[in-house]
Amino acid sequence: MKATVDRIEKNTVLLEVEVDQEQFSQALNDAYRKVVKNVNIPGFRKGKAPKRVIERYFGKEALYNEAVEAIIPDAYMKAVEEQNIFPIDQPQMELVQVEEGKPVIFKATVTVKPEVELGQYTDLELVRPVIEVAEEDLAKELEALQNRYAKLINLDEGQVQDGDTVIMDFVGKADGEEFAGGKAQDYSLQIGSSSFIAGFEEQMVGMSSGETKEINVTFPQDYHAENLAAKDAVFTVTVKTIKRKDIAPLDDEFAKDVSEFDTLEELKEDLLNKLKLNAETQVQQSLEDQAVDKVVANAEAEIPEVMINAQIDDMMSNMEHRLMAQKVSLDDYLKFTNSSREQMRAELRVDAEKAVKTSLVLEAIGKALSVEATEEEVNEAFENLSKQYNQDAEILRKIMKSQGRYEVFVEGIQREKTVKLIIEKSNIVEQAAAE
Structure with missing residues (x-):
């Protein structure tokens, strides 16, 4: 096998490959043996028809195509390896010569991995940032642990505060009509989580368990439901339960409960x-x-x-x-x-x-x-x-x-x-x- 490569563009090369005639002849014989097993020719037992008969019935091109499909992929990969090129896409193939008794010649137009022109990569000036751990950082970690392991206690009395979790029913209306996704029962919402439309959770602060209130909001301009974007809406909300975190004090017992x-x-x-x-x-x-x-x-x-x-x-x-x-x-x-x-x-x-x-x-x-x-x-x-x-x-x-x-x-x-x-x-x- 012979192979040459020419760069035709910055990231494209033309690979020309010649497969010797002996290999092509062997591939033709293999193609004949493969085809003859699967065809019935009148006057011959299945798999016993001579090559010339197969060629007369199906044409030489059928065997040529079978042989070429068998040898080109392997020849292409060997040429790529031999020429030390790195394809990044499927090649565009062109058969130049396919004729019995002669070498098979094909061309492959290949997009290859681009060459990199390196600039400075040693003696760079880098700045090591100063990241100090302060007492307030430790305090935040401890506070996060307290919140993570806090128990939610149902309040018999009291009003909704920021950080509380409320169980509620709500119905939303825009232009006086209910809309899809605007209604729920026993919905759990943590106040201050910004899970709902801006202004919704803030208006719930101060509500009592069992209280019903109308909350007015405006959907954002880029709201995912186009029919509601930038529209005013009214939600009728009923608070059913208020739950508040019971924060454990920072002491040795807390350490035992949340760590080893x-x-x-x-x-x-x-x-x-x-x-x-x-x-x-x-x-x-x-x-x-x-x-x-x-x-x-x-x-x-x-x-x-x-x-x-x-x-x-x-x-x-x-x-x-x-x-x-x-x-x-x-x-x-x-x-x-x-x-x-x-x-x-x-x-x-x-x-x-x-x-x-x-x-x-x-x-x-x-x-x-x-x-x-x-x-x-x-x-x-x-x-x-x-x-x-x-x-x-x-x-x-x-x-x-x-x-x-x-x-x-x-x-x-x-x-x-x-x-x-x-x-x-x-x-x-x-x-x-x-x-």
Whole structure:
């Protein structure tokens, strides 16, 4: 087999491949044996008709097509590997020569991974942010724990306050008519959660259990139901039950109830350590973001449309899976947000183009710095994944390989190593306290 490659555009190459006549002759014989098994020719037992008879009945082109379909895919893949090109889309094929006794020649117009012109990626100036853990941060964590483990107590007396949970019946009307979704019984609403239309929850503050009140609101201009957008509405609301959080005091008993610690001081120390670890993670993430943003901005690459569209497809698919986990279809979500797939794709385009360029630039830097994921690093990554999903590491590895995601997983490890190496080769300055 012979192969030559010519670049006809920046991200498009023309691959010309010649398959020797011996291989084509073998493919023709294989095609004949395949065809003759499945046809009935008068005067011959099934599978016994000579090749010349098959050619007379079906034409040589039928065998030629069968032979070409058998040899071209393998020849194309070998040529791609031999010429060291990286296709990112299906090739456009053109048969140049198909004739018995001669080599098969075909051309393939291929969109390939773009070349990246790297700019500066070492000696970058990065700013390490100052993230201090203050006493008020610890107080907020403790308050969050108190709220998380608070018990809801039914109030026999009293009025609705911000933070209360109310059980209520309501009926909404616009232009004097009830509308779809505007009616419910025994509905649970936390006041202050901003779950309802602006102004609704605020007007409930001060109501008593058993009280009925008319609440006036205006639907927002961009409301998902077009027939209600910007319309005034009146909700008749009846409060049936008021529930208020019973907040436990911060003491050793509270620590025992919500954690594995025996004292409040031990719980505080643990929370403080977690806050400090989180602060360190934020600092590292900031450095990584700065490093990636700078090397991508410093690089040049002409991104093919097919790569951008493929990235948008992935982003749409990921969003669809997240919605499915919440038992919401993408079509229902689009209807709810008064949008369309075309609008969503257009909105995702900028992020998709940035994601593709980032991936290409980091891959190019990784090659320039000879970054590779070692076997130990891959094994460690799978062990961490096994703890996360409570599944055997080798089983996860086999699943990824069967789904064709193993290489992507390894590339992710290499990408992380590349970013860390960029940071190591950068000049890091401490952020001024005032900043």
